[in-house]
Amino acid sequence: MTNIDPALLQEDMxxxxxxxxxxxxxxxxxxxxxxxxxxxxxxxxxxxxxxxDEVDFFLRIGEDGRVREVGFEGHGCAISQAAISxxxxxxxxxxxxxxxxxDEDLIQEMLGVRMSxxxxxxxxxxxxxxxxxxxxxxxxxNTPNTTNDTNSVHRK
Amino acid sequence: xxPEQIKKDFAIxxxxxxxxxxxxxxxxxxxxxxxxxxxxxxxxxxxYQKYRANVHRGVYEASERAxxxxxxxxxxxxxxxxxxxxQEIIFTRGTTEAINFLAIQLTRDLGPEDEVVLxxxxxxxxxxxxxxxxxxxxxxxxFIPALADGRLDPGAARRLIGNKTKIVSICHASxxxxxxxxxxxxxxxxxxxxxxxxVDAAQSVPHMPVRVxxxxxxxxxxxxxxxxxxxxxGVLWGRAALLETLDPLFYGGDMIREVTLExxxxxxxPWKFEAGTPPIAEAIGLGAAIQYLEKxxxxxxxxxxRELAEYAADTLRGIPGVTLYGxxxxxxxxxxxxxxxxxxxxxxxxxxxxxxxVAVRGGHHCxxxxxxxxxxxxAVRASFALxxxxxxxxxxxxxxxxxxxxxxxx
Numbered sequence: 001m002t003n004i005d006p007a008l009l010q011e012d013m014x015x016x017x018x019x020x021x022x023x024x025x026x027x028x029x030x031x032x033x034x035x036x037x038x039x040x041x042x043x044x045x046x047x048x049x050x051x052x053d054e055v056d057f058f059l060r061i062g063e064d065g066r067v068r069e070v071g072f073e074g075h076g077c078a079i080s081q082a083a084i085s086x087x088x089x090x091x092x093x094x095x096x097x098x099x100x101x102x103d104e105d106l107i108q109e110m111l112g113v114r115m116s117x118x119x120x121x122x123x124x125x126x127x128x129x130x131x132x133x134x135x136x137x138x139x140x141x142n143t144p145n146t147t148n149d150t151n152s153v154h155r156k
Numbered sequence: 157x158x159p160e161q162i163k164k165d166f167a168i169x170x171x172x173x174x175x176x177x178x179x180x181x182x183x184x185x186x187x188x189x190x191x192x193x194x195x196x197x198x199x200x201x202x203x204y205q206k207y208r209a210n211v212h213r214g215v216y217e218a219s220e221r222a223x224x225x226x227x228x229x230x231x232x233x234x235x236x237x238x239x240x241x242x243q244e245i246i247f248t249r250g251t252t253e254a255i256n257f258l259a260i261q262l263t264r265d266l267g268p269e270d271e272v273v274l275x276x277x278x279x280x281x282x283x284x285x286x287x288x289x290x291x292x293x294x295x296x297x298x299f300i301p302a303l304a305d306g307r308l309d310p311g312a313a314r315r316l317i318g319n320k321t322k323i324v325s326i327c328h329a330s331x332x333x334x335x336x337x338x339x340x341x342x343x344x345x346x347x348x349x350x351x352x353x354x355v356d357a358a359q360s361v362p363h364m365p366v367r368v369x370x371x372x373x374x375x376x377x378x379x380x381x382x383x384x385x386x387x388x389x390g391v392l393w394g395r396a397a398l399l400e401t402l403d404p405l406f407y408g409g410d411m412i413r414e415v416t417l418e419x420x421x422x423x424x425x426p427w428k429f430e431a432g433t434p435p436i437a438e439a440i441g442l443g444a445a446i447q448y449l450e451k452x453x454x455x456x457x458x459x460x461x462r463e464l465a466e467y468a469a470d471t472l473r474g475i476p477g478v479t480l481y482g483x484x485x486x487x488x489x490x491x492x493x494x495x496x497x498x499x500x501x502x503x504x505x506x507x508x509x510x511x512x513x514v515a516v517r518g519g520h521h522c523x524x525x526x527x528x529x530x531x532x533x534x535a536v537r538a539s540f541a542l543x544x545x546x547x548x549x550x551x552x553x554x555x556x557x558x559x560x561x562x563x564x565x566x
Contacts, residue, residue, distance in 0.1 A: 019507060020562055052520055052533040077501035
């Protein structure tokens, strides 16, 4: 026997949509651009040590300096993977300046939901990996260990 | 032991009781940190409001009283774990600090020919300090493997502990799987080789009766905040004869006997190891927590938590899509239940459960090597303490089912 009022459960279940909105679950279940990019020009791995989210971000940047192809491998919580999936949609066709100027607000807008500082680390994982990828001009993997620098994405 | 009555001893349960559309406060993360009874808060407040003074130095009444309270807490800790005397109790900031101290001080004379044995299921606090010491001193680290059911491989300890072994450091109970390790057997193997035995008791002292002599330990560490005490206080126990041979790691006031410009001599054990003004209020709080637990009786606490965890585990086993980890037999574990929900990452699970007022931990639980051994990236952990009830376990099950509904929406 429990004390959870069934009405409360229903309301909370609907309220759970706050964080786990339809589009977030959709991106989590059917991520866009999943898979390595074989002819990638840039690549980086990032991990969130707090909860085991990992991402390997691949980019192929064309001669015009714009992202022609993007892909990612990795696993993790719904927030991190959904954010990465949405980011791969956004980054297609962007150039270096545009990518470097992307910040946490962009991710917040994409996800469309506010979350706690702890979950924010999950949400911003992909953006950190994306920016890191820009610093590598050949497709080598940087150290696969988790980074301790959780402040590498700055709000403008 | 009536957990509903016990909840009344904790203001937080009153303060966070559900009302109207509010969430209940189903706290199932005591393995991370426990709740604090009013008696402990009051003991600390009394120090701050009635006899606030430093310890060991003043001769005025308030200081004498503070000193008496601080040293009385030390005696409480000694009694609680069956130490030979209060002089074997060193107050630290917590379990992690105690283990760091051991890893530095016990390995000073080790070299490439020496080995230290740990296990695969250690919390990072009983792993990383030894790794760093091993890098500095060049001794070899060996690990007793964990089996799929969450127990240590019994034959492996015998194979790994040999004449090169100088130290064995092992957790008494696993913070992830709840496994209670056969510390005595392993300690006997270690002593037969002349090795020292250190025990990480962070998850055992708060939940079951612990007697250092029965364990065969030479050193043992635990923290206050997991056993109803405040944060910022822990205990390093060591056999008196061994403590006499150890050097202090931190220096300053209170740990000295005489100081000249050229040098200093040390105070007696254990004060030799307590430099500077200690966490006085916290030690007093720990003493109050110990007395609270002694009134209930640790056998009783142990029985209640294990039965509750078993009830919870049985309930969870009945939910399709839920996988449990750790020893199946409840007598082999403390009240920790680790599990995963298919299709839901532990962090998402913890977030969703939070919406129903259920506080659990999701992630790797500071035991990444154990996660790797289990073949998972992380897990959800529910831990049961003396104030938890069957209702709490039922809440957990309902919340899991609700979370599954959210994630199965098309």
